[in-house]
Amino acid sequence: MPEAPVVSMxxxxxxxxxxxxxxxxxxxxxxxxxxxxxxxxxSGKSTLIRCICELENHQQxxxxxxxxxxxxxPHRGANQGGEVGMVFQQFNLFPHMTxxxxxxxxxxxxxxxxxxxxxxxxxxxxxxxxIPDQAQKLPxxxxxxxxxxVAIARSLCMQPRLMLFDEPTSALDPEMISEVLETIxxxxxxxxxMICVTHEMGFAKRVADQMIFMDGGEIVxxxxxxxxxxxxxxxxxxxxxxxxxxx
Amino acid sequence: MNRKRxxxxxxxxxxxxxxxxxxxxQWGWYVVNPMVHRGRINLLFLMSGIPWTIMLTLCxxxxxxxxxxxISLLGLAEQRIAHLVYRGYVEVFRSIPPLVSIxxxxxxLPILIDVGxxxxxxxxxxxxxxxxxxxxxxxxxxxxxxxxxxxxxxRTLGLGYFDTMRxxxxxxxxxxxxxxxxxxxxxxxxxxxxxxVIGVSEVLRxxxxxxxxxxxxxxxxxxVALQYLVxxxxxxxxVRKLERRMGSDERQSGRAxxx
Ligand SMILES: Nc1ncnc2c1ncn2[C@@H]1O[C@H](COP(=O)(O)OP(=O)(O)OP(=O)(O)O)[C@@H](O)[C@H]1O
Ligand SMILES: [Mg+2]
Numbered sequence: 087m088p089e090a091p092v093v094s095m096x097x098x099x100x101x102x103x104x105x106x107x108x109x110x111x112x113x114x115x116x117x118x119x120x121x122x123x124x125x126x127x128x129s130g131k132s133t134l135i136r137c138i139c140e141l142e143n144h145q146q147x148x149x150x151x152x153x154x155x156x157x158x159x160p161h162r163g164a165n166q167g168g169e170v171g172m173v174f175q176q177f178n179l180f181p182h183m184t185x186x187x188x189x190x191x192x193x194x195x196x197x198x199x200x201x202x203x204x205x206x207x208x209x210x211x212x213x214x215x216x217i218p219d220q221a222q223k224l225p226x227x228x229x230x231x232x233x234x235x236v237a238i239a240r241s242l243c244m245q246p247r248l249m250l251f252d253e254p255t256s257a258l259d260p261e262m263i264s265e266v267l268e269t270i271x272x273x274x275x276x277x278x279x280m281i282c283v284t285h286e287m288g289f290a291k292r293v294a295d296q297m298i299f300m301d302g303g304e305i306v307x308x309x310x311x312x313x314x315x316x317x318x319x320x321x322x323x324x325x326x327x328x329x330x331x332x333x
Numbered sequence: 334m335n336r337k338r339x340x341x342x343x344x345x346x347x348x349x350x351x352x353x354x355x356x357x358x359q360w361g362w363y364v365v366n367p368m369v370h371r372g373r374i375n376l377l378f379l380m381s382g383i384p385w386t387i388m389l390t391l392c393x394x395x396x397x398x399x400x401x402x403x404i405s406l407l408g409l410a411e412q413r414i415a416h417l418v419y420r421g422y423v424e425v426f427r428s429i430p431p432l433v434s435i436x437x438x439x440x441x442l443p444i445l446i447d448v449g450x451x452x453x454x455x456x457x458x459x460x461x462x463x464x465x466x467x468x469x470x471x472x473x474x475x476x477x478x479x480x481x482x483x484x485x486x487x488r489t490l491g492l493g494y495f496d497t498m499r500x501x502x503x504x505x506x507x508x509x510x511x512x513x514x515x516x517x518x519x520x521x522x523x524x525x526x527x528x529x530v531i532g533v534s535e536v537l538r539x540x541x542x543x544x545x546x547x548x549x550x551x552x553x554x555x556x557v558a559l560q561y562l563v564x565x566x567x568x569x570x571x572v573r574k575l576e577r578r579m580g581s582d583e584r585q586s587g588r589a590x591x592x
Contacts, residue, residue, distance in 0.1 A: 141485050141488065141489065168489070168490050170489065174482055178483060178485060182508070192490035195496045195500070196491040196492060
């Protein structure tokens, strides 16, 4: 029997006031699958993945994450206890804590690890993103690329079953983009299930199992990267790709 | 740096007083002259108000901070009713002049609750309530100045509301509010002089008492002013030091985060 998908969205609709930002979204992500989402600004990419980690609530349809059905409606349900990792464009590290403390806080408070256990776990992930020597620094003392890698390590410390990335390299200087992308690629190679919103098309070709193009709150096109980049079905996708790739 | 500024301020004040002293016969420094017996007695009497002023300030600052913090939680809650209570509290206690609320608590409240209040607790209560309205606004503003991303990151990490506030939001909000809190401390210190009207033997009250027996208000109130000046300078130096100690890392990282 096939394993249940990690994320399953069926006929999801969401409005901000009058504005419908998600229209009839159907999406299924199975364990180990890597989905890359692209699309023009305002097309609802962020909203889509923010619904999956319950930073937003949808109003219609059903979303199940890790076999848990998420509540609809205006009020926020209980959070998912770190089961879904989220990496933000703006890093959102805690600026008043050392890197190490950024990583140990949630495992200690949510998973009840002892300080020693949490620090061991944190160091393990800092090694993985290759900045163990920055453990005692404050986030503000690191470069943007290093900060984003800390943010990734911070999510990984909760040992999530799914990682979400919302334009993880958009706030970075060009020379720091590749170090962050490489970290994500390694994570993908280890079999992490992930959904990544990005316009880094080289990266997308490299990691994606499924490419998704969104426009106006809809999923316009979904395909394996080979087909997606060579012969997309929709004019809008073609147009978008030619704009992106010509840069 | 701080010490230099403090010394400069003191020096200027002393020079002004001395200049006045030398230039006219209206000054009679003997009442507060430490070189003569009577002056020493008077000085000691005037300065005996300092512990009361300090104690009252400490109590008021402590209570208004605690109360303000608790009230600010209402302002930060999502429920509408909590907001209404918060607004009501802040508007009421912010709008009543502190002198009026001192009279109300000292003369009015005992009738209401049928228990007499000593001047010190009455003054403390009135000033603390007044100050707490301002502290609540400061705390609320501090928390609301924290970027939404900090709440969102905490939430996706699985931290609950209480942990998010305790470990992530409040420490940052406190740092940002420090200048405003320090300002409030100085204001509170000076405001304690108001309770002289109901007879707490603090600095101004001592001055009033001596002024009516010595008939030397110019010298006596000058010395009273000097005492407040010294106290305030010490407090603001302390606040600046604390700000530097707590604020430095926040500023460093603040730059990187908002870049
Ligand atoms: N909290 C909100 N309240 C009201 N409208 C919102 C809110 N968040 C997003 N929107 C609107 O929803 C639409 C989709 O926004 P979303 O951030 O999901 O787009 P996006 O595809 O991530 O765009 P970008 O590439 O600019 O990040 C936009 O029109 C946006 O203005
Ligand atoms: Mg977005």
